Amino acid sequence: MALASEQEKQSSGPGEPGGAVHTIREIAARARTAQASWAVLPYAQRAAKLKKAGRYLASHIDEITETIHRENGKLRMDALAAELLPAVLALSYYVKRGRKFLASRKLRGGSLLMFNKQGRLVKKPWGVVGIISPWNYPFAIPFSEAVMALLAGNAVILKTASVTPGAGRAIAGIAGAADLPEGLFTHVEIPGLEAGPAFISGGVDKLFFTGSTATGKEIMARAAPCLLPLVLELGGADAAIIRADADLDRAALGILWSGFSNSGQSCGGAQRVLVHRDVYRPFLEKLCVLVRNFRAGEGEDADLGPMTTVKQKEAVEKQIAACLAMGAKIAAQSAAPGPAVPFPPERFIPAMVLTDLGPEMPLMTGEIFGPVVGVCPVQDDDEALRIANSSSYGLTGSVWSKNRQRAREIAGRMNAGAVMINDHLMSHGLAETPWGGFGDSGLGKTHGEAGFAEMCKTTVVVDDVLPGVRRNLWWHPYSEKVFRGIRAAAAFAAASPLSEKLRSIPPLLGIFFRYWTKE
Numbered sequence: 001m002a003l004a005s006e007q008e009k010q011s012s013g014p015g016e017p018g019g020a021v022h023t024i025r026e027i028a029a030r031a032r033t034a035q036a037s038w039a040v041l042p043y044a045q046r047a048a049k050l051k052k053a054g055r056y057l058a059s060h061i062d063e064i065t066e067t068i069h070r071e072n073g074k075l076r077m078d079a080l081a082a083e084l085l086p087a088v089l090a091l092s093y094y095v096k097r098g099r100k101f102l103a104s105r106k107l108r109g110g111s112l113l114m115f116n117k118q119g120r121l122v123k124k125p126w127g128v129v130g131i132i133s134p135w136n137y138p139f140a141i142p143f144s145e146a147v148m149a150l151l152a153g154n155a156v157i158l159k160t161a162s163v164t165p166g167a168g169r170a171i172a173g174i175a176g177a178a179d180l181p182e183g184l185f186t187h188v189e190i191p192g193l194e195a196g197p198a199f200i201s202g203g204v205d206k207l208f209f210t211g212s213t214a215t216g217k218e219i220m221a222r223a224a225p226c227l228l229p230l231v232l233e234l235g236g237a238d239a240a241i242i243r244a245d246a247d248l249d250r251a252a253l254g255i256l257w258s259g260f261s262n263s264g265q266s267c268g269g270a271q272r273v274l275v276h277r278d279v280y281r282p283f284l285e286k287l288c289v290l291v292r293n294f295r296a297g298e299g300e301d302a303d304l305g306p307m308t309t310v311k312q313k314e315a316v317e318k319q320i321a322a323c324l325a326m327g328a329k330i331a332a333q334s335a336a337p338g339p340a341v342p343f344p345p346e347r348f349i350p351a352m353v354l355t356d357l358g359p360e361m362p363l364m365t366g367e368i369f370g371p372v373v374g375v376c377p378v379q380d381d382d383e384a385l386r387i388a389n390s391s392s393y394g395l396t397g398s399v400w401s402k403n404r405q406r407a408r409e410i411a412g413r414m415n416a417g418a419v420m421i422n423d424h425l426m427s428h429g430l431a432e433t434p435w436g437g438f439g440d441s442g443l444g445k446t447h448g449e450a451g452f453a454e455m456c457k458t459t460v461v462v463d464d465v466l467p468g469v470r471r472n473l474w475w476h477p478y479s480e481k482v483f484r485g486i487r488a489a490a491a492f493a494a495a496s497p498l499s500e501k502l503r504s505i506p507p508l509l510g511i512f513f514r515y516w517t518k519e
Helices: 018-039 043-059 061-072 076-102 140-151 165-177 192-201 213-226 248-264 280-292 310-325 381-388 404-413 448-453 480-493 498-516
Strands: 117-125 128-132 155-159 185-188 206-210 230-233 238-242 270-276 329-333 352-355 372-378 396-400 418-421 456-464
Touching (some): 018 155, 018 192, 076 248, 155 165, 155 192, 206 213, 213 230, 248 396, 270 280, 280 329, 396 404, 404 418
Parallel strands (some): 155 185, 206 230, 238 396
Antiparallel strands (some): 117 456
């Protein structure tokens, strides 16, 4: 049984900052022992263990959905559609594709002059992988990362957010059902402020962090002295470009879901909606009608749930107030929840559409991380791209258009790690697509083959395939003949005129048989 859960009490507490470091160091030592035997197992055996985990997950979907709903506050529908379903799809995908992702790969030769050298890339696990996951998607994000890490041959230490420990315990239960080696997977519960320093100093070989940009930068600064490899999935202030030829009904529904699902607490949700002036009014009207009809609650027919924490609600309200003070206007907002809703009213904030936005307003410059969407008119595609790319973030974006070729052209010019056409946010649920952005949105990738590659170290093995070779052409002892031959090799390889290439052949052939000589 691999299940392990280290409770916060094992940390010595805030008064003794070394306590969490000591906890992680002890767990990492046990994990390293388990990982050594796990890494040498054939892939099929590792995959079989994860398939057992998948069967357990399938039989506990309702239970885990309810755990996420109760802890995070998100609607059961949001938990099911954006966490459980992607997790199931991801597990199936990585189990099937992992063998190919890990296979060694022969490199195609780069030059005829090096015909005798054959390179091959070999993938191997890092060892002990640390995962620090967020509260907004407390299950799906760390689950996929843990699955990839384990399939790649690593051990995993998982720290979930302090406000959503149940999601981490659910993942630990799934790992336990897989009957992994003792100590290979550990879910640790330590105070959030201690987690980064503890993992960095606790002996993990690579750290995956998902959270705020500010915290990500702090972790990067702490990790720099020891050169700890990091993958940072941070914030976003996504732009959605609505072209004049877009299907406005579809676009309005897509922006509604991506901007307001999970109460807007999605780093890859639509935030800045840039609409061509010719369709600005009809699009805005359609979106506002949908928002005004939102139903706040917690049942299966509800559209909007509470914020996860009062602190986050207050942060969003402060940003909204700043926008309004600078001249923004509320074009539409949803109604308050009824008195029978069980969640605390102080955690609720209505879904809101803002207009009359200036470039210096918080909604245009930062990450709101709440159920707020700003809609701005633009003159053309170029202005939309200029505004979209003006952000320090570069996580995801979208283009809405019936002209798919033009939409793809615009998508290629957006400064974002993932761009969707006639959709938004949902690429996070596609296991095969990489996830990760630019600038303040972080470093590295998760998901897909690129994300799987982050779980591996890559070694290149270079073999000399020419029979009987005793030396390379450029080895000692040096001579004028060797110098002329190597000079000729450089001239032959360079983009030089054909006449010079032909002149380089004789001196190059003059040293060719040096491969087989003793001197």
